Amino acid sequence: MKKLRKKIIAGNWKMNKTTADAASLAEGLKLELGDCLDVDIVLCPPFTALSAVSGIIDDCHMKLGAQDMHWESEGAYTGEISSGMLRDLYCNYVILGHSERRAYFGETNETVNKKVKAAIAATLIPIVCVGETLEQRESGTTEAVVRDQVENSLAGLDDDLAKIVVAYEPVWAIGTGLTATPDQAQDVHAFIRKLLAEIGGSDIADGVRIQYGGSMKPANAAELLEKQDIDGGLIGGAALDVRSFAEIVKAAM
Numbered sequence: 419m420k421k422l423r424k425k426i427i428a429g430n431w432k433m434n435k436t437t438a439d440a441a442s443l444a445e446g447l448k449l450e451l452g453d454c455l456d457v458d459i460v461l462c463p464p465f466t467a468l469s470a471v472s473g474i475i476d477d478c479h480m481k482l483g484a485q486d487m488h489w490e491s492e493g494a495y496t497g498e499i500s501s502g503m504l505r506d507l508y509c510n511y512v513i514l515g516h517s518e519r520r521a522y523f524g525e526t527n528e529t530v531n532k533k534v535k536a537a538i539a540a541t542l543i544p545i546v547c548v549g550e551t552l553e554q555r556e557s558g559t560t561e562a563v564v565r566d567q568v569e570n571s572l573a574g575l576d577d578d579l580a581k582i583v584v585a586y587e588p589v590w591a592i593g594t595g596l597t598a599t600p601d602q603a604q605d606v607h608a609f610i611r612k613l614l615a616e617i618g619g620s621d622i623a624d625g626v627r628i629q630y631g632g633s634m635k636p637a638n639a640a641e642l643l644e645k646q647d648i649d650g651g652l653i654g655g656a657a658l659d660v661r662s663f664a665e666i667v668k669a670a671m
Contacts, residue, residue: 425457428545428651430485430513430516430631450660450661450664462513465499483509484509489533511542511545513585514546531570531572535578547587547652550588551563564609572617579626585630586628597633608647628648
């Protein structure tokens, strides 16, 4: 029997929005979605806007997330942010291993693994991203790539595996206008859940939420979210517009 998992919709604002713009977006989302209890809603603005957004949503049901963090708690790491700094701003979530971090900034499974463990130690919920490029999908290596990322990004978590969220990002569908079909997305989500069961057992795997992170929009959200192993969305472009993001959240209810 399918385990009931509460849907989670997270907005990854990436490198968009000044502090004032972020505050305006957060205010609009709070007005539209602040009373929502049926879906876990996470807003992930850039670091510069975390404080402003935190103050706006602190009295509603939406949660705050960051887009990355370092694995060390402090030190000579110019330009980095620690888990303690995120907790100080009342962050609950942190995105780790996003495909853009892997592609542009040298993130590896090993560094992602260290960050995941540091996030859990700080009682942050990591949203751990995995997914294949177009070249990898076309060459038939999707499962091998995803297995490598899942097994090595989550190595050594043991029972802490239950404390994470996984986001499947078909890299070829991010910002390209392409989207995996619901069946394509479901197939990989089911494969990821199988991998999680191999790592932590079926009971833990059945409880871990797996988001879809490849250009989910109001037009395709409901069809994707009705699939058995798709437990939410990690939303990019559509998260920057109040109406679009709200429609995706409502599709998850």
